[in-house]
Amino acid sequence: MSDYLTFDAAESLDRESRYLINKAKEATSHSYSPYSKFKVGAALILDDGTVVPGSNQENASYPLCMCAERVVLYAASAIYPGHKIHGLAVVAQRAKEKDLVPATPCGACRQVLFEFEERQKKPIRIVLFGPGKKWFQFPSAASLLPLAFDKNSL
Ligand code: THU
Numbered sequence: 001m002s003d004y005l006t007f008d009a010a011e012s013l014d015r016e017s018r019y020l021i022n023k024a025k026e027a028t029s030h031s032y033s034p035y036s037k038f039k040v041g042a043a044l045i046l047d048d049g050t051v052v053p054g055s056n057q058e059n060a061s062y063p064l065c066m067c068a069e070r071v072v073l074y075a076a077s078a079i080y081p082g083h084k085i086h087g088l089a090v091v092a093q094r095a096k097e098k099d100l101v102p103a104t105p106c107g108a109c110r111q112v113l114f115e116f117e118e119r120q121k122k123p124i125r126i127v128l129f130g131p132g133k134k135w136f137q138f139p140s141a142a143s144l145l146p147l148a149f150d151k152n153s154l
Contacts, residue, residue, distance in 0.1 A: 003143055007135040016045060017127045017137065020089035023051050025100075027068070028093050031055035037095040040068035040103065044076055044088040044124075052076045069109035073116055085116060087125035100129045104136075105144065113141035114148045 007013055010021050020043045027041030033056055040056040054072030058065040069090055076085060092103035105113065105128065117124045123140035130136045138144050 003139065005137045006132075007137070010135055013127065013135060013137065016087060017089065017125070020045055020051070020087055021091065021127060021129075021135075023053050024068075024089040024091045027053040027055045027072075028091065029055075031068070032057045033095065034058065035060070035062065035065070038101075039093045039095060040090065041092075042068040042072040042088060042090040044072050045086050046076065046080055046083040047086055048083065050080060050083070052079070067106060067109050069105050070112050073112055077116070084120045084122050085124050086122075087127065088113070089127040091129050100133075102130050102133055104128055104130050110141065110145040111148065114145050115150065117141040118150060 010018055023043030024041040027043055028039040031039035031041065033039050035058050042055070043051055043053045045051050052072055052075055054068050054075055056066065056068045057071060072088070090105060092101045094101055113124060117140060126138040126141065126144060128136050142148065
């Protein structure tokens with residue numbers, strides 16, 4: 001179900017979330033987004049404390065652009081197989097602007113997050129800077145994607 005917490009300031013969040021937010025902010029500097037000029041940074045933390053950063057990667061063939069969330073999830077799965085993901089933060093900025101822009105994960109990324117969560121049988125906490133310039137903390141990928149399509153539907 002779609003239950004989540006909201007916070008006016010990042011400082012009000014727990015220590016791990018604040019750490020991931022900072023890593024996600026840093027990751028925006030490696031965004032390759034010459035077409036959208038929209039820099040997205042993500043960072044996830046594994047069960048052993050390893051942090052994996054990622055950012056959106058674009059291409060002149062627009063449909064090939066890849067969101068920061070999927071970059072970071074696929075990187076974690078490829079480099080640290082078998083590890084469980086504890087939490088993930090995502091933030092966005094317009095090129096040449098310092099302030100964060102409210103943004104929420106797209107539907108495709110929610111679907112991928114959901115299957116990672118199903119695979120590892122453990123909730124993935126998600127923190128994002130969203131509408132109203134508030135911080136949102138979701139307890140799981142499932143809470144970001146009610147009535148998700150999954151392998152049991154096949
Ligand atoms: N983008 C992300 O990285 N994550 C999202 O959840 C939404 C969109 C990227 C994709 C593209 O490079 C740019 O933002 C504009 O859509």
